[in-house]
Amino acid sequence: MKKQHGPAFKAQQIELAQCPTCKGRTVVRGVFHDLACVQCNASGWVDAQTGDALPLELLVTALGSMLHQAMRNLELSRRIELLSGPAAIYQQNNRRGAGGSNYTGD
Template structure:
């Protein structure tokens, strides 16, 4: 068998979305006395990247969820590269350790 030939796809494909240029991705704009939903994106702050039309929240949420997971993984990778662990990042961990250089073998930080 060469693959799937009919029916719905096995995986849901993520839409290409962009920030609304009218509201700057906030979904609101300020009127004279109060804030209102953006008339271009109808509130979410995101548009279809191909048609520039508003999308339903059910189409936007999976894309934003995927972007959030990618960003959190990138942050975790950057923390690993910096050597951060439960004791704190590198220089801070060295500062907090007892170096026994003070009076009576106490910690001396030079402050």
């Protein structure tokens, strides 16, 4: 392990996994009603390597990075969808309309 003085320059990425006890639902079935899962502190997520519940500060950071990654993937898939398929053909100018404008057939 490298010696270091002070905090790290980059936050360490923590791999998350769904809680095996509640399967990500944050509650477990009691006899008469649902109870908060004690394995994951009712968050539905645990550390993927150790299986332990994460402190609130680390959990918020890890979930935020997961959300940003999911949003980037969604935006990328939307861009790919716009660049291909029937919508791309419909949007580009085919110069078949009056004065060389786009004719869509509508």
